[in-house]
Amino acid sequence: MIFYLLRRIVYTIPIMIGVAFFCFLLVHISPGDPLVSILPPDASIELQKQLMKLYGFDRPWFEQFATWFWRALHGDLGTSIASGRPVAAEVMRAVGNTLMLACMATLIGFLFGGLFGFVAGYFRDSWVDRIASALSVLGVSVPHYWLGMVLVIIFSSWLMWLPATGAGPGGSGEWAWDWAHIQFMLLPAITMSVIPMGIIARTVRALVADILAQEFVVGLRAKGLTDLGIFMHVVKNAAPTALAVMGLQLGYLLGGSILVETVFSWPGTGLLLNSAIFQRDLPLLQGTILVLATFFVVLNLLVDVLQTTLDPRIQRS
Amino acid sequence: MNTASRADSAPIVSVRDLRVTFNGGKKPVSAVNGVDLSVARGETVALIGESGSGKSVTLRSLLRLHPERRTRIEGRIEVAGEDVLALGSRALADYRGRVASMIFQEPLLALDPVYTVGQQIVESIRRHERISPAEARKRALELFERVRIPSPERRLDAYPHEMSGGMRQRAMIALALACRPQVLLADEPTTALDATVQIQILLLLRELQRELGLAIVFVTHDMGAAVEVADRFAVMYAGRIVEEGPTREVIRNPRHPYTLALMQARADGAMEKGARLASIPGAPPDLAQLPTGCAFAERCTFVQPACLQSRPEAVELGGGHRARCLRTDATAQAVAQSARATANTSILLTETA
Structure with a gap:
């Protein structure tokens, strides 16, 4: 098992280098001047050149990449052009917020998606199944930023139950796990949970239906197990795949919450990316993407390892 | 053996005018059309027939394993004094595995892939008896020794896919015998195995049957295998027993x-080189x-x-x-x-x- 783990970790190294290379390249081939946001419109050519030299934008791109990557390995992602603060610190603070939100959303999505999926799979082709399936299709199809706005209108404007934006009573200050803070998280988390909920519900439904059709379920019945006993077997059989899907969804939520975070002004990586793009803040953009990609890779690794421990048929060699 | 003296009295399995109809498709399918079958204690009866003759359906009816909603079972099934068709769901679950249990054709499919074989046997024992996990495991170990699985202690912790075909079928037999049933239902238990292993499994079944005084209903399409173990033959065609009698x-x-x-x-047997294999013209109805x-x-x-x-x-x-x-x-x-x-x-x- 330790050997397997080590090998899997070694495998992620070339993946990470590739990811870093591509995110650097993508940002660089996109048009626009990175210094436009800090230079006054009437700046002289000399000042422009001086700043280009300061940030290293005048050197060939592969040299820039090498320097950037070497520093990144040491935990230095450069300085944000817009704010002048270290990118690493900015990103890590945002990552904390996003991670919190994504975990909450995945948890909600997994609980309800798993529940819908199980019920639908158990009572396949009944009215319960049709309702659960319709809900999950709805969840996958509804644009979530739109859903976010609708939720804000209902729960914040009309009912005034929950705050509309921000991450705490003091704006985006220190986070605490009390109701004053958690209530800010509910609407964005519910909004974000809708897609994973739909996907997990559909996956679990197909899994459960498939497992129930297998011969070993007849075998379990033949040895006298009751419905509850069989249910436990179905859960353990469905768990590896369901967890893998959940892990991937968590990965998507970590990187793909730009719209929802912007709608709710949630100070996470999505909002950070959004502002980095609009301000053409190259170091911040690269740093954020790199950190998100790292999370995705690490998460995939964790899912694989978890699956291996749950399903003995997956080879460890 | 005292089972022999009781063999002449009431049969342990008694099926009267069994009719099984499946209503899943467009037309109802009459898979079993009036089967009468008696099995005495300690007796082995082979149900023989080709695919679709109703032999497996008859066997599975003895445990009521067909999907309840889509199946109509008529007639009377009595196993060890239990009126099987009248059992409530809880009583039915208590009956399954304890009074009568089943060996399946392909143990790789019939065992849960994500539990070890030992866990599955322990689960079965503890489902029917109030006994500690450690004791149940001891019983499982004894069963593995009884069906002659080499290094049983280690094999208990193996998953089904880690065992060979013959070993898996032995584990399946151990599982079926876990709660000391009186009736063993075997659904083509040797079909998925290669020839040498088939013989070993058949000999094991015959030996266990004698030692434990089991009644066995053995479903197969292989006459050679049936001859090995059966006291009595029942040949099925289109859901009926067309011929029945002592094997010889x-x-x-x-x-x-x-x-x-x-x-x-x-x-096998008398095939001469170049001779055509005799076949039955036409198809079952x-x-x-x-x-x-x-x-x-x-x-x-x-x-x-x-x-x-x-x-x-x-x-x-x-x-x-x-x-x-x-x-x-x-x-x-x-x-x-x-x-x-x-x-x-x-x-x-x-x-x-």
């Missing part, structure tokens, strides 16, 4: 043309619309107009041997003829002695 008697003097045809269609007469009539070489009129009743031939056929005499003649021509049929009997 049925093999030596088949009286139903279908039984005879089955025996002639065997590949559509179970969604059975003919009014004998179901085998359209494939039968001895068919007469009377065969198409109504379903033949059982003809008693003495010694518990009976056949549902109007032309038992014609079959008997054909058997006598072929016995004169060649001595080949005796090959079938090499193992019964």
